[in-house]
Amino acid sequence: MPKQKLRAIIAGLALLNLLTIVIFVIKPLIISKSVIGEETVAKIGSTDISREAWINELEKRYGEDVLEEMVDKEVVKQAAEKYKVKTSDEEVDRELKMMKTMYGTAGQTLNKSTDQLRQEIQSSLLLEKLLTKDVSVSETAMQKYYDDNKDIYRIPTTYHISHITSSTKKQADQIINELEKGVSFAVLAMEKSLDEFTANQGGDLGYISQDNEQVSKEYITAAEKLKVNKWSGPVETDEGWAVLYLHEKIEGNQYTYDEVKDQIHRQIALEQIQSPVSGKIFWDELDVEWFYGLKEQK
Structure with missing residues (x-):
């Protein structure tokens, strides 16, 4: 698995953590804003810090990133349905194994369940397939890439x-x-x-x-x-x-060329198009409206 994909998945999981925090904090606020707004979460001498002030600070620091992550995930999902792009369990399993064996301390550092990791990998794969679906890569180039990088496709x-x-x-x-x-x-x-x-x-x-x-x-x-x-x-x-x-x-395995051929195609294609691996390219197409921070943008 390319290092940039690892970083993207890890960043996504970090944002998911923040999203979880915000959900559990904001949900009671929606239910009873007047009560929560007055609730104190910390005291420093005679000064109180209210839950509302805390929530506002969380939104100011992380709100835009978390919302953008949520929008991107939904955009990728809808774009994949529109273009009939799918991932198989076998692809996700392979990427997950490669991620665990390459990253080493993933269990300790990420502290995420297998289901959460699979969801992040599936979304990442769908996005890569969407971005590279129209890019042509020759069989010769893919075979050479495999021969030159066999260790990438070996897991101990x-x-x-x-x-x-x-x-x-x-x-x-x-x-x-x-x-x-x-x-x-x-x-x-x-x-x-x-x-x-x-x-x-x-x-x-x-x-x-x-x-x-x-x-x-x-x-x-x-x-x-x-x-x-x-x-x-x-x-x-x-x-x-x-x-x-x-x-x-x-179990250790050396994946064959045929097993990772599609993965190699995506890797070479992404290098050719040299565009950021982001769902933003589909925002206009799927009519995303952005109201964060009281400003609307496409």
């Missing part, structure tokens, strides 16, 4: 792992004993793991590939033997001991 076997670290095997055994009694792995990681950075994430290390040199080889060896949604026995490392939990395993 990858594991989504969480861990709880300890200084002794005895402590690791105690952690396993608590897991067997039904205590949540994430809760134990937050309470007991010596790795402060991942402890705050419930021990989540993200997606780790077999060829990742930054992770202990003992982790990969242990993960290879684990079943999904199971934890390991005590794993000895150079820093001490650890207990691992396997969330997901992605």
Whole structure:
């Protein structure tokens, strides 16, 4: 997956987070504006900050970006229906696997569900197909692109792992004993793991590939033997001991030319047209009216 697409998807997910915040804040306001407007969300000495002032600040900072994201998603959806452009589950699955294995710590950094990631990828694919639907790329050029960039279309076997670290095997055994009694792995990681950075994430290390040199080889060896949604026995490392939990395993694969031919066509076509990967190109066509900030524009 091209890096610019990763950035676009990550930016989209960030905006989705902001949208969620705004929805949960503004919904009560719509129901009871007079009450909410007077509600205090913070006090500094004798000075109050009202919920209404907070909402206004959120809208001022993020409102335009969030609204534009919402408009773009609907524009892409309607344009795809108009031009009969579709994506398959297979395409989305492949892009998702490539995203996870390439980005590495996606689980930890994005903290988004698989459904949310799939929706973002599907929208991104539809937009790319719409922008490149009339661009011609020769078979020779696509085959050469594949031959020159085969590594892009290879995913290594990858594991989504969480861990709880300890200084002794005895402590690791105690952690396993608590897991067997039904205590949540994430809760134990937050309470007991010596790795402060991942402890705050419930021990989540993200997606780790077999060829990742930054992770202990003992982790990969242990993960290879684990079943999904199971934890390991005590794993000895150079820093001490650890207990691992396997969330997901992605089998390695080298995608063939035929499998990624359409993806290559889009990539080359996007480079040829040199236009921003944005749904704005369809705004006029779909009669978008923009009233943000009391100004109307097309």
